[in-house]
Amino acid sequence: MEKLKSGISRHAYYQQWAERRADKLDRKNFILRWEIGALKADHKDEVEQLQQENQQLRDQVDDLREHIDQLAEMIPDEPKENPEEDLMEYQDDEGELTEGSIIDGEYFLGLQIARFPEEISLSQTKYIYDILADTGLQTAKSATSHLPQGVKFSRDAGSPLSDPEPYRHLVGGLLYIGFTRPDIAHGVQQLTQFLQHPCDTH
Numbered sequence: 001m002e003k004l005k006s007g008i009s010r011h012a013y014y015q016q017w018a019e020r021r022a023d024k025l026d027r028k029n030f031i032l033r034w035e036i037g038a039l040k041a042d043h044k045d046e047v048e049q050l051q052q053e054n055q056q057l058r059d060q061v062d063d064l065r066e067h068i069d070q071l072a073e074m075i076p077d078e079p080k081e082n083p084e085e086d087l088m089e090y091q092d093d094e095g096e097l098t099e100g101s102i103i104d105g106e107y108f109l110g111l112q113i114a115r116f117p118e119e120i121s122l123s124q125t126k127y128i129y130d131i132l133a134d135t136g137l138q139t140a141k142s143a144t145s146h147l148p149q150g151v152k153f154s155r156d157a158g159s160p161l162s163d164p165e166p167y168r169h170l171v172g173g174l175l176y177i178g179f180t181r182p183d184i185a186h187g188v189q190q191l192t193q194f195l196q197h198p199c200d201t202h
């Protein structure tokens with residue numbers, strides 16, 4: 001029960017952090033809308049590009065808020081004696097989860113659930129491996145730190161990516177992993193600064 005209470009308080013902290021990130025993205029969205037309005041009509045291509053980026057930023061904010069809401073629904077306000085009852089109340093688009101799916105270690109929302117006599121274990125290991133597979137980094141060696149000390153990124157470093165969507169998808173996945181792996185939060189936060197114009201060095 002103590003582990004569940006600890007998990008709930010950690011979840012509350014991560015939810016507040018994610019909400020602050022969503023608010024920050026909203027502010028970036030406002031600035032981007034202001035930039036669009038400030039451009040002259042003879043910069044049609046730039047206006048269209050900014051409008052596309054604005055929509056992508058809005059979609060990312062919506063996705064982040066949706067993830068927050070889904071996770072919040074899974075955590076009870078007050079722990080029950082049988083914590084898996086709270087998970088049973090969660091419903092996704094396909095319908096209500098069954099008791100068997102939780103007992104069998106179902107994988108949903110990027111989480112693996114394992115039930116033990118005294119606790120429930122949530123893991124994002126498969127989700128992390130899926131991201132590594134998507135990026136072709138399954139055989140990469142692990143680093144001792146997420147970012148080398150003193151590394152500074154800038155908006156103009158490197159060549160702009162021809163298709164920034166995979167970068168944005170990867171950063172979104174890393175943000176989601178941060179709910180259970182807060183140790184990567186700083187490195188991921190650095191990467192989120194370049195969602196509008198990612199370069200190959202990012």
